[in-house]
Each structure stands twice: as structure tokens, then as C-alpha cells.
Amino acid sequence: xxxxxxxxxxxxxxxxxxxxxxxxxxxxxxxxxxxxxxxxxxxxxxxxxxxxxxxxxxxxxxx
Numbered sequence: 001x002x003x004x005x006x007x008x009x010x011x012x013x014x015x016x017x018x019x020x021x022x023x024x025x026x027x028x029x030x031x032x033x034x035x036x037x038x039x040x041x042x043x044x045x046x047x048x049x050x051x052x053x054x055x056x057x058x059x060x061x062x063x
Contacts, residue, residue: 005011021032 017032017036021028021035023029023032
């Protein structure tokens with residue numbers, strides 16, 4: 001019986017992607033990854049904007 005590899009964060013994410021998108025082809029996988037990348041970039045940009053706005057508000061508060 002082959003030894004089972006320990007589950008990693010990446011393998012958990014991969015399982016979640018498969019469950020969510022249920023890809024049937026490599027094209028389906030590409031579309032899922034595009035959607036994930038788009039969502040990730042959007043969240044990163046929102047966080048950056050929030051940080052920038054908070055810094056400006058703080059800066060203006062002290063002047």
C-alpha cells in the first residue's frame with residue numbers, strides 16, 4: 001500500500017477549487033484559475049486602496 005502524502009495548504013486549495021468549479025477539461029481549469037486570479041487581484045487592490053485612504057485620512061486629521 002503506497003504511503004499517503006500529508007495534506008498541504010496547496011492540496012487543500014486544489015481540492016476546494018475542484019469542488020467549486022468541477023473542471024472537466026484543461027480549458028475548465030484555465031477558466032477557474034483566471035477567475036481565482038481576478039478575484040485575488042481585486043482583493044489585493046481593495047486592501048491597498050483602503051490602506052492608502054486610511055493613511056490620507058490620518059494625515060489630514062493631524063493637519
